[in-house]
Amino acid sequence: MSLAAFDGTRRVPPAVNEPVRSYAPGSPERASLEARLQQMAAEVVEIPVVVGGRRVHTGDVGTVTMPCDHGHVLARYHKATPELVREAIEASAAASKVWASWRWEERAAVFLKAAELLTTTWRDTLNAATILGQAKTVHQAEIDAACELIDFFRFNVQFAQELYAEQPLSDHTMWNQLDYRPLEGFVYAVTPFNFTAIGGNLPGAPALMGNVVLWKPSATATLSSWYTMQLLEAAGLPPGVINFLPGDAAMISEIALTHRDLAGVHFTGSTGVFNSMWETIGKNMNRYRSYPRIVGETGGKDFIVAHPSADAQALAVGMVRGAFEYQGQKCSAASRAYIPASLWPEVKAKCTAMMAEMKQGDTRDFTNFVAAVIDERAFTRLAAAIDEAKANATIVAGGGYDKSKGWFIQPTIIETKDPNYRTLCEELFGPILTVYVYDDAEWAETLQIVDRTSPYALTGAVFAQDRQAVREANAALRQSAGNFYINDKPTGAVVGQQPFGGARGSGTNDKAGSKLNLMRWVSTRTIKETFASPLGWKYPYLG
Ligand code: NAD
Numbered sequence: 001m002s003l004a005a006f007d008g009t010r011r012v013p014p015a016v017n018e019p020v021r022s023y024a025p026g027s028p029e030r031a032s033l034e035a036r037l038q039q040m041a042a043e044v045v046e047i048p049v050v051v052g053g054r055r056v057h058t059g060d061v062g063t064v065t066m067p068c069d070h071g072h073v074l075a076r077y078h079k080a081t082p083e084l085v086r087e088a089i090e091a092s093a094a095a096s097k098v099w100a101s102w103r104w105e106e107r108a109a110v111f112l113k114a115a116e117l118l119t120t121t122w123r124d125t126l127n128a129a130t131i132l133g134q135a136k137t138v139h140q141a142e143i144d145a146a147c148e149l150i151d152f153f154r155f156n157v158q159f160a161q162e163l164y165a166e167q168p169l170s171d172h173t174m175w176n177q178l179d180y181r182p183l184e185g186f187v188y189a190v191t192p193f194n195f196t197a198i199g200g201n202l203p204g205a206p207a208l209m210g211n212v213v214l215w216k217p218s219a220t221a222t223l224s225s226w227y228t229m230q231l232l233e234a235a236g237l238p239p240g241v242i243n244f245l246p247g248d249a250a251m252i253s254e255i256a257l258t259h260r261d262l263a264g265v266h267f268t269g270s271t272g273v274f275n276s277m278w279e280t281i282g283k284n285m286n287r288y289r290s291y292p293r294i295v296g297e298t299g300g301k302d303f304i305v306a307h308p309s310a311d312a313q314a315l316a317v318g319m320v321r322g323a324f325e326y327q328g329q330k331c332s333a334a335s336r337a338y339i340p341a342s343l344w345p346e347v348k349a350k351c352t353a354m355m356a357e358m359k360q361g362d363t364r365d366f367t368n369f370v371a372a373v374i375d376e377r378a379f380t381r382l383a384a385a386i387d388e389a390k391a392n393a394t395i396v397a398g399g400g401y402d403k404s405k406g407w408f409i410q411p412t413i414i415e416t417k418d419p420n421y422r423t424l425c426e427e428l429f430g431p432i433l434t435v436y437v438y439d440d441a442e443w444a445e446t447l448q449i450v451d452r453t454s455p456y457a458l459t460g461a462v463f464a465q466d467r468q469a470v471r472e473a474n475a476a477l478r479q480s481a482g483n484f485y486i487n488d489k490p491t492g493a494v495v496g497q498q499p500f501g502g503a504r505g506s507g508t509n510d511k512a513g514s515k516l517n518l519m520r521w522v523s524t525r526t527i528k529e530t531f532a533s534p535l536g537w538k539y540p541y542l543g
Contacts, residue, residue, distance in 0.1 A: 006103070010105045011161070012105070012108055012112070012157050012158055012161050013112065013154075014158065015151070015154040015155045015157070015158040015496060016154070017147070017151055017494060017495070017496060017497070018115075018119060018146065018147040018150040018151055018154075019147075020139075020142055020143055020147055021142055021146075023138045023139070023142065023366065030138075030366070032124055033124050033127055033128065033138065035124075036124035036125060036127075036128040037128045037131060037132065037364055039128075040074070040125075040128045040129065040132055041066075041072070041074070041132060041364070044073055044074065044075060044076060045074065045075040045076075045223060045226070046075070046076055046078075047064075047075050047076065047077035047078065047222055047223070047226045047246060048078050048244075049078055049079070049080045049084050049244060049245055049246065049247070050229060050243060050244035051084055051087050051088045051091050051240075051243050051245075052087070052088070052090075052091030052094070052095065052239050052240040052243065053091075053233075053238075053239020053240060054239075056078065056084060057078045058078045058079060058080070058081055058084070059078065060078065060079045060081070060247075061076045061077060061078055061079065062076070062077050062079060062219055062222075062246070062247075063075065063076055063077075064076075064077065064133050064219075064220065064222050064223045066132055066133070066135070066406070067134070067135035067220075067371070067372040067373065067374050067375065067406055067407050068135050068361070068362040068363055068364075068371050068372045068405070068406035068408075069362065069405055069406050070376070070403075070405070070406055070407065071405075074129075074132055074133055074223055075133070075222060075223045075226070077219075077222045077226070077246040077247075078246070078247075079246060079247030079248060080245040080246065080247035080248075080252060081247075082251060082255060084245070085214070085245060085251075085252050085255045085256065086255060088214050088243035088245060089186060089214065089255075089256070089259055089261060091239075091240040091243055092186045092212035092213065092214060092240055092241070092243055093186070093212070093261065094240055095212050095238060095239065095240025095241050096182070096186075096211075096212045098238060099182075099207075099210060099212060099238060099240075099241050100181075100182050100210045102210075104160060104164060104180075104209075104210065107207070107208055107210060108157040108160060108161075108208065109236070110232070110235050110236045110237050111153040111154075111156065111157055111204065111208055111235070112153065112154065112157055113235040113236060114153050114204075114231055114232050114234075114235035114237075115149075115150045115153035115154045117231060117234060117235055118146060118149060118150050118153075118231060119146075119150055122227070122231050122234075123146050125227050126141075126145040126146060126149070126196060126224060126227055126228065126231070127141045127142060127145050127146055128141075129145070129196070129223045129224040129227050130144060130145040130196045130224045131363045131364070132223070132363070132364075133220070133221060133222075133223040133224055134193060134194070134196070134220065134221055134224065134374065135327070135363050135371040135372045135373070135374065135406075136326060136363060136371070137326075137363050137366070137368060137369065137370075137371060138363070138366050140325060140326045141196075141363075143492075144195050144196050144197050145196035145197065145224060148195070148197035148494075148495060149196060149197040149200045149201070149228070151197075151494070151495035151496060151513065152197055152200060152201040152204065152205070152495055152512075152513050153200070153204065155495050155496045155513055156201075156204070156205055156208050156513065156518060157208065159514060159515040159518050160208055160209065160518055162515060163180065163515050163518055163519065163522070164180055166178070168526070172531070173530065173531055173532055174528055174529060174530045174531060175528075175529045175531070176526065176527070176528050176529075177526070177527045177529075178524050178525070178526060178527075179524065179525040179526075179527060180209070180522040180524055181210070181522060181523050181524065181525050182206075182209055182210030182211045182212075182521070182522065182523070183206075183211055183263035183264055183290065183293065183521065183522070183523055184261075184263055184289060184290055184523070185259075185260075185261035185262055185263030185264075185288075185289060185290065186211070186212050186213060186214055186256075186259075186261055186262065186263060187203075187206040187211045187212070187213045187214075187263055187264040187265070187266055187293075187521065188213075188214050188216070188253075188256040188257065188262060188264070188265050188266070189202040189203040189206070189213050189214065189215045189216070189265075189266045189267075190202070190216045190249070190253070190265070190266075190267045190268075190269065190273075190277075191203075191215070191216070191217050191218055191221070191225065191268060191269075192218050192221070192268045192269040192331075193218040193219075193220040193221040193374050194221075194326070194329050194330065194331070194374070195268075195330075196221065196224040196225075196228065198268050198512070199217060199218070199221055199224060199225045199228055200228045200231075200232075201512060201513065202215070202266040202267070202268060203215040203242045203266070204232070204242075205266070205512075205517055205518060205521060206264065206266055206521040207237070207241050207242055208518070208521075209518055209521040209522050210522075211263070211264070211521055212240065212241050212242075212243075213241065213242045213243065213266075214243050214245055214252075214256055215229070215242050215243065215244050215245060216245050216246070216247075216249060216252050216253070216256075217244070217245075217246055218269075219246070219249075220374050220375055222246050225244070225246075226244070226246075229242065229244045249273075253277060253280070254280075257277060257280045257281055257284070258280065258284050258287060259287075260287050260288060260289055261289060262281070262288055262292050263289075263290060263292060263293065264292050264293035264294070264295065264520065264521065265277060265281070265292060265293070265294050265295065265296065266295050266521075267294075267295065267296040267297070267298075268296070268297045268298070268331075268507075268512075269296075269298065270298060270299050270427075271298040271299040271427075271455075271456075271505050271506070271507075274296040274298045274507070277294075277296070278294060278296075281294060290523070293520045293521070294508065295508050295510045295517070295520050296507050296508055297331070297500075297501050297502070297506070297507040297508070297509075297510075297512060298331075298456075298505065298506055298507040299331065299427040299429075299456055299458070299505060299506060300331045300332060300333075300335075300427060300456045300458030300459060300502060300506050301335055301336060301424075301425065301426070301427050301453070301454035301455075301456045301458075302322075302331075302332055302333060302334050302335055302336075302456075302458055302459040302460055302481070302490045302491075303334065303335075303336050303337065303338065303450050303460040303461070303480070303481075303490070304318060304319055304322060304334045304336075304337040304338070304460070304461045304462075304463065304489075304490065305337070305338040305446065305447065305450050305460070305461070305462050305463070305473060305477075306337070306338065306339050306340060306343060306347070306462075306463040306464070307340065307443060307462070307463065307464035307465075307466055307469040307470075307473070308340040308342050308343060308440045308443070309464050309465040309466035309469060310340075310343060310463035310464050310465065310487075311463070311465060311487070312343055312346045312347050312350060313350060314463060314487060315339075315343070315347055315463040316347050316350035316351045316354065317354070317489075318334070318461060318463060318487075318488060318489040318490075319334060319337055319347070319351055319433060319489075320351055320354045320355060320358075320411075321489050321491070322334035322461070322489030322490050322491050323335065323337075323411070323413075323431065323432075323433035324355075324358070324369075324370055324411040324431045324433075325369075325370075325491065327370055327371060327372070327373050327409065327411075327430060327431045328411075328428075328429065328430045328431040328432060328433075329373060329374060329378075329429055329430065330491050331458060331459075331506075332458060332459040332483065332490050332491040332492075332493065332500075333429075333490075333491055334433060334461070334489065334490050334491070335423075335427070335428060335432065335433060335434065336423075336424045336433070336434050336435075336436070336453070336454075337433060337434070337435045337436070338435075338436050338438055338446050338449070338450055339435055339436075339437055339438070340437075340438060340439075340440045340443075341437050341438065341439055341440055342440050344435075344437045348396060348413075351396075351397065351413060352396065352397045352413075355397050355398065355411055355413075356397075358370055358411065360408060360410065360411070361408075362406070370411055370431060371406075371408075372406035372407040372408050372409075373407045373408075373409050373430050373431075374407070375407060376403070376407060378407065378429065378430060379401065379403050379407040379408075379409060381428065381429075381430070382401070382409045382428060382430035382431075382432060383401045383409065385422075385423055385428050385430075385432060386398075386399055386401060386409070386412055386414075386432065388422070388423075389412075389414040389416075389423065389434075392416075392421070393414050393415060393416040393417075393418075393421060393423075393434075394414065394415040394416070395412060395413070395414060396413040396414065396415045396435065397411070397412065397413045398410040398411050398412030398413060398431075399412050409430050409431055409432075410431070411431040411432075411433075412431060412432045412433070413432075413433050413434075413435060414432065414433070414434045414435065415434075415435045415436075415437065416434060416435070416436060417436075417437075419436055419449050419453065420453065421434065421436075424436060424453055424454075425453055425454050426454075427454075427456065436449075443469065443472070444472070444476070447472065447473055447476035447477060448476065450476075450477060450480060451476060451477055451479070451480045454505075455504060455505035456502065456504055456505045456506045457479060457480050457481055457482060457502045457503050457504035457505070457506050458481060458482055458483065458501075458502030458506035458507075459481050459482070459483040459484070459485070459490035459491070459493075459502065460477055460480055460481035460483075460484055460485070460490055461484070461485035461486070461487075461488060461489060461490040462474070462477070462484075462485070462486055462487075463487055464486075464487070470486055474486075479503070479504070481502060482500075482501045482502030482503055482506065482507075482509050482511075483498055483500055483501070483502065495512075495513035496513070499511035499512075499513060499514035499516065500512050500513065
């Protein structure tokens with residue numbers, strides 16, 4: 001069918017960060033969300049595999065349960081078979097022919113509409129799925145499943161416009177142009193449990209740039225991922241552009257990562273899994289049509305370092321919010337703190353007082369500040385670290401755990417005298433903050449310890465009133481974090497404001513939600529058109 005043309009330079013609506021709703025008692029948003037939560041908790045959703053727009057129920061199912069009430073099943077997801085993964089690759093190739101021929105503004109419209117739907121009619125659904133399925137409090141769900149995902153969609157569209165506008169020099173004899181082609185093949189998006197927004201962004205960003213995607217969602221976040229998939233469909237995403245493949249990660253990855261048409265990997269998750277994916281790609285280098293783009297945001301061991309001049313109250317708030325919000329399961333969560341001996345008694349007293357006030361429990365009770373960790377595996381890992389600390393270090397606050405109903409780990413502060421103590425070095429991914437108290441005179445040495453203690457370099461914060469100390473930390477820790485905070489907690493990056501990502505063991509630092517990330521999903525073609533082609537072969541110097 002021939003399509004009507006459109007002439008004119010289009011401009012996308014300017015992106016603005018989605019305002020965070022308060023959900024205060026008596027607010028209309030609270031009443032509407034509570035109703036959706038009740039409704040969602042009373043049903044068991046059947047989640048299919050989606051290949052080329054077709055829903056497939058394979059009968060081989062896994063369940064999504066509530067971390068705060070692990071006997072409560074929220075959904076049953078059907079696992080992709082090897083045949084379906086191969087079909088998804090074929091479906092994506094077929095969809096690519098159409099999708100890549102759409103003008104970029106037409107693709108952008110799908111994501112702008114998805115953002116608008118999420119602002120309005122879909123907001124409660126995505127928030128409720130995140131509150132129940134991933135155990136986020138209402139505020140944590142709102143800043144993730146609603147605001148950050150809306151921001152990803154809107155800002156990516158604006159960044160795409162800026163990127164496409166970058167064109168080379170030309171003059172009256174020739175016109176040079178850059179064609180921002182999508183990659184040849186499919187992008188394999190593998191998403192983590194801890195951010196619904198990352199679930200939408202990893203397949204969404206490459207798709208916006210004209211690519212086709214195989215999306216392997218995280219098992220424990222399958223419910224919110226499934227609603228995100230349906231949101232994109234409701235916004236007009238054509239069948240086959242994103243294929244939804246819940247199931248066995250190792251099996252799906254084996255097929256996707258060894259396929260000739262693998263054009264890219266968009267991953268967020270642990271460093272070990274990313275390394276294994278990169279190794280598989282390395283071993284299969286001779287198979288691919290192009291060099292796959294490999295983008296991965298991975299683990300962290302995020303720090304707070306305080307100078308003796310730090311404001312004790314601001315520091316204590318940064319520590320407890322940074323370490324315990326979402327049960328410490330943000331890649332950016334503070335999990336190690338370096339506090340001068342002169343400040344520690346006051347900071348310790350403030351932290352423990354705040355922690356004594358924090359309520360922990362089911363996320364449906366909005367008065368809770370902390371909830372359960374994601375699953376039994378996480379619970380076991382964290383309980384073991386607490387037990388180990390009881391024997392080898394000092395538990396300053398918390399130290400309890402209980403799995404009778406949900407996977408509850410109490411927010412815990414460990415104090416150690418060993419700068420290489422295990423919980424200062426390894427990512428635990430839970431509500432455990434380890435504190436190393438240093439001698440005030442050893443500020444410079446402490447900065448060195450912060451830099452070399454872990455293999456990661458994701459986020460970090462310095463607290464100091466002394467400007468020179470801020471300068472020293474900024475310089476000494478330049479390579480220690482991809483997101484560096486001054487007198488603020490190391491979490492809570494906002495799209496368009498703090499582009500997010502780290503280097504070293506924390507990933508390829510392609511800054512999700514920025515132009516830098518979108519650049520990885522295009523392969524430019526340079527076109528030179530000469531208006532006056534030379535007609536003689538001899539150059540003047542030959543005379
Ligand atoms: P994870 O590595 O366990 O899982 C991530 C994804 O990889 C899931 O979809 C999982 O099913 C899949 N996976 C697991 N084994 C696989 C395999 N063998 N092959 C291919 N895929 C496989 O991580 P998680 O527990 O979901 O998330 C927590 C981790 O993610 C933490 O390490 C955290 O620091 C990191 N994270 C990093 C960022 C960042 O921006 N740097 C953001 C969020 C989370």
